[in-house]
Amino acid sequence: MIDEEDDEEVLKKKWSLKTILKNLVLIGLIVIGIAFMYIGGPDPTMNLIIGFTFICLGVSIIQMKKPPKDPVRQTLTILKCNNCGSIEVKNYEEGDFVFKSKGVCTKCAGSLEVIQIYSVKLKKAKDKGKKLEKDKETLKQTIKI
Numbered sequence: 001m002i003d004e005e006d007d008e009e010v011l012k013k014k015w016s017l018k019t020i021l022k023n024l025v026l027i028g029l030i031v032i033g034i035a036f037m038y039i040g041g042p043d044p045t046m047n048l049i050i051g052f053t054f055i056c057l058g059v060s061i062i063q064m065k066k067p068p069k070d071p072v073r074q075t076l077t078i079l080k081c082n083n084c085g086s087i088e089v090k091n092y093e094e095g096d097f098v099f100k101s102k103g104v105c106t107k108c109a110g111s112l113e114v115i116q117i118y119s120v121k122l123k124k125a126k127d128k129g130k131k132l133e134k135d136k137e138t139l140k141q142t143i144k145i
């Protein structure tokens with residue numbers, strides 16, 4: 001298994017490096033633009049046009065919308081005991097499907113059957129663990145009612 005925390009660290013580093021590079025390019029473009037306007041070639045009109053173009057490029061990069069981040073998703077498998085009807089929520093494993101019997105009930109040792117497979121969206125990767133536990137509890141409550 002890959003350690004999730006390490007994974008997140010790598011993502012964060014990649015993202016910040018990208019941001020720094022983007023900002024550098026941006027500042028560079030604007031600086032070049034201003035430099036052209038003030039200390040360009042002999043033709044002041046051309047300098048103005050070139051300078052303006054560079055500044056426009058920089059500004060349009062600023063205004064570019066950041067692509068929405070992929071929400072962290074977690075898939076859960078909801079199991080129900082055939083014998084006593086108790087609900088168990090587990091992390092989805094490959095090959096899980098509805099009506100598949102999977103494992104043994106912790107309460108009565110009856111066989112568990114997959115009744116539902118859920119995919120939950122998690123907003124913050126940081127709170128993943130906490131949120132997941134909370135979601136599991138909420139799901140359990142909902143199903144019991």
Ligand SMILES: [Zn+2]
Nearest residue numbers: 081084105108
């Ligand atoms: Zn049971």
